Amino acid sequence: MTAQFRTTRRATLAGLSMLALAGGARAQAAKKGGTLTFVQNAEPTTLVSLTTVATPSLTCSAKTTEGLLEYDYDIKPRPALATEWSISPDGTRYSFKLRPNVKFHDGKPFTSADVAYSIQLLKTVHPRGRNTFANVVEVQTPDPLSAIIVLSKPAPYLIKALTAAESPMLPKHVYEGSDPLTNQNGNVPIGTGPYLFKEWVRGSHVIYERNPNYWDPDLPRIDRMVCKFVRDAGARSVAFENGSGDIGYRTPVALADLDRLKKVPHLVFSTDGTSYSYNVQTMQFNLDSQYFKHLKVRQAVAHAIDRAAMLKAVAYGYGTVCAVPISPKSEFHDPTPSPYAYDLKKAEQLLDEAGFKRGADKIRFKVPMDFNPIGDESRKVCEFTRAALGRIGIAVEIRAQDLSAFSKRIYTDREFDFTYNGHSNLFDPTVGVQRIYWSKNFKKGVPFSNASNYNNPKVDALLEGAAVENDPVKRKAMFIEFQKIYAEDVPDLSLYTPLYLTIKNKRVHEDSPTADGVESNMSRVWLDA
Secondary structure (H helix, E strand, O other): OHHHHOOOHHHHHHHHHHHHHHOHHHHHHOOOOOEEEEEEOOOOOOOOOOOOOOHHHHHHHOOOOOOOEEEOOOOOEEEOOEEEEEEOOOOOEEEEEEOOOOEOOOOOEOOHHHHHHHHHHHHHHOOOHHHHOOOEEEEEEEEOOEEEEEEOOOOOOHHHOOOOOOOOOOOHHHHOOOOOOOOHHHOOOOOOOOEEEEEEEOOOEEEEEEOOOOOOOOOOOOOEEEEEEOOOHHHHHHHHHHOOOOEEOOOOOOHHHHHHHOOOOOEEEEOOOOOOOOEEEEEEEOOOOOOOOOHHHHHHHHHHOOHHHHHHHHHOOOEEEOOOOOOOOOOOOOOOOOOOOOOHHHHHHHHHHOOOOOOOOOOOEEEEEEEOOOOOOHHHHHHHHHHHHHOOOEEEEEEOOOHHHHHHHHHHHOOOOEEEEEEEOOOOHHHHOHHHHOHHHOOOOOOOOOOOOOOOHHHHHHHHHHHHOOOHHHHHHHHHHHHHHHHHHOOEEEEEEEOOOEEEEOOEEOOOOOOOHHHOOOOOOEEOO
């Protein structure tokens, strides 16, 4: 597997030449200038994706703060801040040559010292970085334009993990000596990216302007990007219809509106730029809860949820039923059906056996259900769950809050019983999935980590083994075995993988030329007049 990603300067340049030839007609037609309005359904908590992997922050972060590499739709690496890279035969040394004459927005040079500092910081405070960079021993910096990541064990997924949003390269001189969780760079970002931060009006928008000193003098092509936060799904639909919104991703409108909007002549719908990450929507249990610490209660809930009916009711069929944490889009997915088929009678029996009998009011127990507010379907899933569990005597109270309050409740205070959430698989299960089920990633205060407090030594061993296994056959077998144990334990309940669409005005071009789509720096995007 390692050899697959060994890249020389000659191969890199040849690949870029082929891309230029293939896209020559589009590049020649590209226009300069204009303002792009990016419509988002939620406001980010930070503008740099160092301490969170919430999608609103991912979308914003890469506009100012770049990564070492970018990736084509097949997740093959291409140059970004690094122009060359190689991997040692044993998979324990990743060597990068950095792009010369790159400067941060404050004029300071970008060097290997920033790479070394960023990777150590990501390893410490990033929700997925604890997994991604777990084997990093040091980052050597033999000169300002050379960085060598030294690992204690192989990390076959690492070469895919270096996008701007996933592994941002940060200014050491801004962060050093500060608390990264409260550093003001998250509010007023300084990076190497194609856009300069202009303003953040809370509750309204973020504005970015063209970086006139960007390392590629031909980019970016637009003058300004406005990320507008529109919480109401209907208002987002109107924005796309009347042209006040140019682009939005992860299906940024109510799914009920899609058929109507597809008839609007100036709108385009695309799945380009979605291959870097597939989500799995999940009903997540707190295994310390007085109710859900009981396996039979979790099994009963699993028997009470009809995934196919849920997908149709809340997502209008835009997705795929999924009973395990690894998406059907992944080569590591286990297609074995859930051992807990839809069966209300069996669910009732399990609850009786667990000691939760129906009372005189026919209710076994009452429990609050929280939900991640980022997705428009979140409340609908909770409403579906309330109805489904009501049939087996569990009374569900839906509890809503904004993203900050949700994250604090679930990941810091742990004052919850169960929640509806979504988790990105990303480009590899070691990065996207392990963080949710690895006992060593139970870390209070870190969002999108092991919120359930799931602890199974066999699962830990399988996930840790897969993280360092270079044999793809053995590695897949480990992930399959993990999913089988997961299915029996039910630490949470995987529901479905959504199909995400990017909606854009026809005047928008080259918005998603990479695997991560609009979560990239969008330096190439251009607009018709």
